[in-house]
Amino acid sequence: MKGKIQNSSIPKILIVDDEPANLQVLKQILQDEYELLFAKDGARAIELAIQEDPNLILLDVMMPDLTGHEVCKTLKSKPVTKSIPIIFVTAMSEVEDEEIGFNLGAVDYITKPVSPPIVKARVRTHLSLVDINEVKATRLQIVQRLGMASEYKDNETGMHVIRMSHYSQVLALAFGYTTEAAEDILNAAPMHDVGKIGIPDNIIQKPGKLSPEEWEVMKKHPEIGAEIIGDHKSSILKLARTIALTHHEKFDGTGYPYGLKGEKIPIEGRIIAVADVFDALTTVRPYKKAWDIPDAIDFLRKESGTHFDPQLTELFIKAMPEILEIRNKWPEEMASLS
Secondary structure, eight states: OOOOOOOTTSOEEEEEOSOHHHHHHHHHHHTTTSEEEEESSHHHHHHHHHHHOOSEEEEOSOOSSSOHHHHHHHHHHSTTTTTSOEEEEESOOOHHHHHHHHHHTOOEEEESSOOHHHHHHHHHHHHHHHHHHHHHHHHHHHHHHHHHHHHTTTOSSOTHHHHHHHHHHHHHHHHTOOHHHHHHHHHHGGGTTGGGGGSOHHHHTOSSOOOHHHHHHHTTHHHHHHHHHOOOSOHHHHHHHHHHHHTTOOTTSOOSSSOOOGGGSOHHHHHHHHHHHHHHHTSOBTTBOOOOHHHHHHHHHHHBTTTBOHHHHHHHHHTHHHHHHHHHHSOGGGGGGO
16 A cells, blocks of 8 residues: 655644544644644654654643643754744633743644634634745845855855845844844845856956956946846845945945945945955955954944944944854854855
């Protein structure tokens, strides 16, 4: 007899309850739309969550040995299971009970006796949120990889785009961006130098100083980048295009390609300028050694008001502990493992 082939596109739900009758009720409600896994105790629930990586867990609270709260706490403490959404299914409906569950990391509560329409609606809602988060994560990875394609031309490891994107997010938050707007900066920043794809390797990888003619070619990469990204309705791509086009403008108007000055430079371009240069200074490049952190900070201060927006410069320096945590999290050596 041939084994059943599971469709990997069907969401997988783990249902946990010590009462077989409750498992049967939820099975009848959900079996036509989802792949179901069952556990009658907390230890087995943890084991299945690790082994099977379900898309969602429906978890009873009152169980012998390990309670639902203890199971939830354990799953949220493990890297492999912490992102799995958990809905408590319980007769405990007091506000205090719900608060405990939410504090442990649960995303919702369904009270017993369960209502089939409510169960289906809650499950569908939280699975759709999982899909959205996966799309966001995938989009960020794709954009980062596209950015790394350009960085590989003048940076052997390409980790620069990861670090400077997170630096930019930190600086945006310090400037007053909302969490969502700062995340947009994080997503768009990796495309800042995508125009380098259009610059000849003999210029990008030249170990010495560029000739005046070579420098004029190099200065075309912001406009090449904007052309590669193109005009789109997508807010992320619009932001990425602006960043690609303006991150080499300087606060005193001596930058390129347009010689914009002061606040005429879009704020996202000014943010990326600080983050980009700091990481470039503190990273080995074909034409230089890596600078020490104090020397890079001194350079930022020296160029404040000329190259960089003074307010952003100070905010970036104040955030240096967080910046250095990011730098340590994504060192150059990691690229050989990716």
